[in-house]
Amino acid sequence: MHEKKLAESNMTETQRLMKQYGDALRRLKKAIQSQKPTRLAPELRQLDGDDMDLNAVVSYVAERRAGQSPDPAIYRRREMRQREVAVTLLADMSTSIMQHLPEGGGRLVDRVRAGVLLFAESMEEVGDTYSIAGFCSKYRDNVNYYTIKDFDDTFTEETRATIGGLSGRLATRMGAAIRHATARFEGIESRRRLLLLLSDGRPEDYDDGGDRRYLHEDTRMAVKEAVAKGVHPFCITVDTMANQYLPQIFGPGHYLVLDHINSLPNKLPEIYLRLRR
Numbered sequence: 001m002h003e004k005k006l007a008e009s010n011m012t013e014t015q016r017l018m019k020q021y022g023d024a025l026r027r028l029k030k031a032i033q034s035q036k037p038t039r040l041a042p043e044l045r046q047l048d049g050d051d052m053d054l055n056a057v058v059s060y061v062a063e064r065r066a067g068q069s070p071d072p073a074i075y076r077r078r079e080m081r082q083r084e085v086a087v088t089l090l091a092d093m094s095t096s097i098m099q100h101l102p103e104g105g106g107r108l109v110d111r112v113r114a115g116v117l118l119f120a121e122s123m124e125e126v127g128d129t130y131s132i133a134g135f136c137s138k139y140r141d142n143v144n145y146y147t148i149k150d151f152d153d154t155f156t157e158e159t160r161a162t163i164g165g166l167s168g169r170l171a172t173r174m175g176a177a178i179r180h181a182t183a184r185f186e187g188i189e190s191r192r193r194l195l196l197l198l199s200d201g202r203p204e205d206y207d208d209g210g211d212r213r214y215l216h217e218d219t220r221m222a223v224k225e226a227v228a229k230g231v232h233p234f235c236i237t238v239d240t241m242a243n244q245y246l247p248q249i250f251g252p253g254h255y256l257v258l259d260h261i262n263s264l265p266n267k268l269p270e271i272y273l274r275l276r277r
Helices: 011-020 022-034 054-065 108-126 157-164 175-184 214-227 244-250 261-275
Strands: 002-004 039-045 074-084 086-093 129-137 145-150 192-199 232-239 255-257
Touching: 002 192, 011 022, 011 086, 011 108, 022 108, 022 261, 039 054, 086 108, 086 175, 108 129, 108 157, 108 192, 108 261, 129 175, 145 175, 175 192, 175 214, 175 232, 192 261, 214 232, 214 244, 232 244, 232 261, 244 255
Parallel strands: 002 145, 086 129, 086 192, 192 232, 232 255
Antiparallel strands: 039 074, 129 145
């Protein structure tokens, strides 16, 4: 596995996408604001607070009657806490994303860029810890992992420009990429850890000998290993044939096949918001 930095950058494309999907982004942000992932969590046995902690009061009275010196912490206080969710969006950056869509619909990479961009902008609104990465491969000993935004990175104009410059290259060795993305969750404190894999095809590489079974099984094992480490992979694909192989790799309910490629930019952040609940 080789970690690399993407050299491509295209702020002009980013600005075009922001303009094209501006209305969709505003709707997403409004939806996020209406369901902010916060909850009131009571803290018990406090020295001061909003309400009496009844169990603490009962204990206090009983101990006083017994001639003891009870703890005066008999209140409960509620304070707002964020849900603790961390997510990595891992994008398949193989050559196939450069394909042209039918009927003059542009290229698939245009939808990938828009989806990643809207995801990032939505995550900034949600406030969850997140990272964005891409991957491609050429043989088992040459898998490239591109960190576009790490968990601790600020989402900058430079990052936005990098997303606008995303392009495809080489092949799709998913198992190695999933293992590396899983390892990068180490040290990230969160109640729930999600790995969203965005793809347009099955696991393939130049050295698979035309036998898809090996890379399918390798990816299935990588998913299983991730779950064992507390990371939950979910695959989003635009491959209309994916129902033939994704159930065996990711398991029922852990993947989604998009019927319409054009829905990708809007669906990606929506899917995350649904999964994080």
